[in-house]
Amino acid sequence: MIIAQVSDIHAAENNDNLSRFEHALAWIDLITPDALVLSGDLIDDNWCDGYAAIAAQLNKRSYPSFILPGNSDDRTSMKSILKCPYWNNTCEDGALHFVLEKTQRGDMDLTHWLSWFLQMLESTVDTAIQRIDQTLDKSRFWQIYHASNLSAEQIKVLNRLLDGGEKGFAEGINASQYQKVAKVSKATATRHLTELVSRGCLVKSASGGRSTRYHIHRIFNSYNAGKFMKNITFYGRFEADILAGRKTITLREASDANFAAGDQVRVSRYEDDVFFCNIEIIAITPVQFADLNDQHAIQENMTLAELKQVISEIYPGLNELFMIEFRLL
Numbered sequence: 001m002i003i004a005q006v007s008d009i010h011a012a013e014n015n016d017n018l019s020r021f022e023h024a025l026a027w028i029d030l031i032t033p034d035a036l037v038l039s040g041d042l043i044d045d046n047w048c049d050g051y052a053a054i055a056a057q058l059n060k061r062s063y064p065s066f067i068l069p070g071n072s073d074d075r076t077s078m079k080s081i082l083k084c085p086y087w088n089n090t091c092e093d094g095a096l097h098f099v100l101e102k103t104q105r106g107d108m109d110l111t112h113w114l115s116w117f118l119q120m121l122e123s124t125v126d127t128a129i130q131r132i133d134q135t136l137d138k139s140r141f142w143q144i145y146h147a148s149n150l151s152a153e154q155i156k157v158l159n160r161l162l163d164g165g166e167k168g169f170a171e172g173i174n175a176s177q178y179q180k181v182a183k184v185s186k187a188t189a190t191r192h193l194t195e196l197v198s199r200g201c202l203v204k205s206a207s208g209g210r211s212t213r214y215h216i217h218r219i220f221n222s223y224n225a226g227k228f229m230k231n232i233t234f235y236g237r238f239e240a241d242i243l244a245g246r247k248t249i250t251l252r253e254a255s256d257a258n259f260a261a262g263d264q265v266r267v268s269r270y271e272d273d274v275f276f277c278n279i280e281i282i283a284i285t286p287v288q289f290a291d292l293n294d295q296h297a298i299q300e301n302m303t304l305a306e307l308k309q310v311i312s313e314i315y316p317g318l319n320e321l322f323m324i325e326f327r328l329l
Contacts, residue, residue, distance in 0.1 A: 001128055004033040008041045010072070011050035018053050025057055033063050034128040035120075040070025048074060051081040064127070066120065138162040141201075141216070144266055148199055148275045153182035154192050158201060161216050172205060172213030198243060200278040200329055230263060232256075232279075233270040237301065242267065242328065243277060249299045250324050251292075251307075253315055257284055257322035264329060282325040289319050296323070 006024055011017045028036065036058075043050035058065045067082060069075050141162060150158070157178055161169055169177065179189040193214055196202040202214040234242065234250070241247035259265065263281040268274055287296070289311065297304040311318065 001035075001125060002031060002033040003035050003037060003124075004028045004031070005037045005039060007039040008070070009038070009050075009054065010041055010044045011053065012044040012047050013049075015044075018050065021054065022057055025061070029061070035124045036061070036063055036065045038065060038067045040068055041072045042067070042070070042078070043074075044072055046074055048077040048081065051077060055082050064124065134162075134164060145199070145201055145275060148201070150196075150199075150201075151192065153184055153188075154196060154201075157181055157192075158196070158216070172215045174210070174213050176210075178214075199276065230259060231266045231268060232259075233268050233273070236269045236271050239269060239276050241301075242279070245328055247299055248326060249296070250326070251287065251296060251300065251311070251321045252324055253318060253321060257324060259284060259324060265326070278329040279326040280329055282327055285323045285325070287321045287323045289321065292321075 006021065006028075009017050009021050011021065038054075042054055067078070069078055138159075141158075145158075157173065160181060161173060164170065173181075175186065175189045175193060178184075178193055179186055182189065182192065184192065193202065197204050197214065200217055203217045205211075205213045205215070207213070232250075238247055259281045261281055261283055265279050265281060266275060267277045267279055269276060289308070292304065292308060292311075294304050297307040300307050302310065311321070
């Protein structure tokens with residue numbers, strides 16, 4: 001966890017300390033802290049406009065800020081001016097970031113301050129863990145779908161959904177909302193959403209009509225034992241048949257059949273490694289070369305004679321193949 005601290009800004013009308021503060025924040029942004037602590041003496045000479053200027057800078061940051069007053073600060077003005085949605089003010093006295101004032105002016109009993117500090121530390125760690133999980137989810141998603149030939153509008157909407165937050169459509173996005181976010185026509189919005197579902201990026205809610213909503217397809221349960229989804233490639237000529245559900249088996253030799261029933265597998269084109277769907281493995285069955293039949297050949301878009309010739313050329317002398325049955329996700 002990274003906690004940044006800025007102290008003694010001493011902003012006033014007759015100095016450029018606000019500019020220096022802005023430069024300091026720009027540097028802090030580069031290290032992406034989990035929290036920022038401003039400790040005391042934010043302004044000089046009762047220049048309360050400085051508080052508003054400081055708050056404006058803090059409002060631009062995504063990390064939480066915690067402020068402690070100094071001896072040159074006007075506490076009443078601070079409490080009325082320095083209000084920011086990123087600050088936690090759930091203390092029993094209604095002002096967590098001013099809790100140190102009791103210690104500064106009281107009997108030096110640190111119990112109250114330590115209690116507050118530990119609460120803040122726990123809250124900050126929880127927030128950091130949530131952000132890390134969200135970042136990892138987003139990274140895993142794009143490792144799977146990075147080569148999916150998505151449009152700029154589709155990528156924009158997917159990132160909005162992945163980022164979550166107040167504008168992340170926690171209840172899912174509908175076609176009308178997609179249209180507004182992506183700035184496309186209604187017909188294009190519907191087409192884009194249909195494409196994203198077919199590619200496995202989104203899942204469609206059970207409800208139909210105008211209440212239909214789309215959510216990120218959380219397929220990260222495939223991230224087992226530190227590994228991403230297994231991959232399989234098909235020649236581009238099979239893409240349309242797989243997406244239409246017409247092709248449901250494939251013949252592979254042993255080294256290309258390292259799957260198990262229930263595996264969710266990422267499917268790409270052999271020629272350019274472009275992802276186009278996910279499949280679930282149903283069964284893997286050994287098949288002897290001599291037992292190949294017309295059904296196997298149809299699934300490979302060949303005649304039986306052509307299929308046997310191709311296999312003989314690719315795997316000379318191979319007698320055992322594996323038939324992988326699958327379904328489109």
